[in-house]
Amino acid sequence: MLRNLSITFTLIFLSLNIYAQKVEIIQSTTIFEKAPFEACHASTLVDLGKGKIMAAWFGGKHEGNKDVVIWSSIKTGTQWSLPIEIADGIINDTSRFACWNPVLFKTKNGTLFLHYKVGPNPRIWWAEYKTSINNGKTWSKAQKLPKDFLGPIKNKPIQLPNGTILYPSSTESLDEKTWAIHIEKSDAECKNWKKININCDTFGVIQPSILTYPNGRLQLLCRSRQNVIVESWSENNGETWSKLKATQLPNPNSGSDAVTLKDGRQLLVYNPLTAGKNWWEGRSVLKLAISTNGENWQDIYTLENHAKGEYSYPAIIQDRNGNIHLSYTAERKKITYVEIRLVRSP
Helix, strand or coil: CHHHHHHHHHHHHHHHHHHCEEEEEEEEEECCCCCCCCEEEEEEEEEEECCEEEEEEEEECCCCCCCCEEEEEEEECCEECCCEEEECCECCCCCECCEEEEEEEECCCCCEEEEEEECCCCCCCEEEEEEECCCCCCCCCCEECCCCCCCCCCCCCEECCCCCEEEEEEEECCCCCCEEEEEEEECCCCCCCEEEECCCCCCCEEEEEEEECHHHCEEEEEEECCCEEEEEEECCCCCCCCCCEEEEEECCCCCCEEEECCCCCEEEEECCCCCCCCCCCCCCEEEEEEECCCCCCEEEEEEEECCCCCEEEEEEEECCCCCEEEEEEECCCEEEEEEEEEEECC
């Protein structure tokens, strides 16, 4: 009996120690104050090294409008550069489509990728990408991914130790009734693509994030129509995946993002409410949660807390020095950026 009590108290102490986190704000700002577009959304971040962070997002008159292009800015020290256009949906002199959902990713060999979508809507868009070998100073011409491949839909890929890149992907059917996630993978050069299907059960899910664990174990966390974040697990570096199941985390049919920290813990940025009558309802609160096992999550910081409004589509990364960087949409008018450090409470 005493031994069981000792084990119980030890587990409680370890649990409290895990979650006894102080979030230290290093910087909190908007990436731009004035910009040559009316609306913006779907930001992404990448660590360029030497203290520089690049952000990208789509912006134009409104989501889906033909003038929507991909913009980017680079943070040096505490200052963000003026937004510049880095990709568009121009097909020819008479044909143009909106751009969507940029995803920045830097491979182990130093190549910077910009993945994004082009098309009239998410049901019939296609995937394009550009590369840069000088941290975004110049970009290659846009290239399309192979037919029927979409690459990362919203959140960043991961690169395995053998160089293989895994892309968290998803599709939306033409009748808008079916949402489903899957994994795509390529080699380190963005070639030799393969699709890995996942049993989505009865869930309508899109926009997964990938988390990593020891011994080739991976986890997906997905946006759903069922008012909950949904998960899937792999035990073999993403070659096969478990059938989707619900987590205990609420989700108002809004995008989230997650990252595996260097110390093995997991961070998740998400809207912790449920959906309302209108699509934007439930996006007025944005929180940061932590976990050691991907199953038990604890909220540790509130980024936004409002009665109404939209604060959504977060991105999260950790830089080489261990600091954590977040960005998210603020009322479709600004992109908010926050740099934090996790400090264990005494």
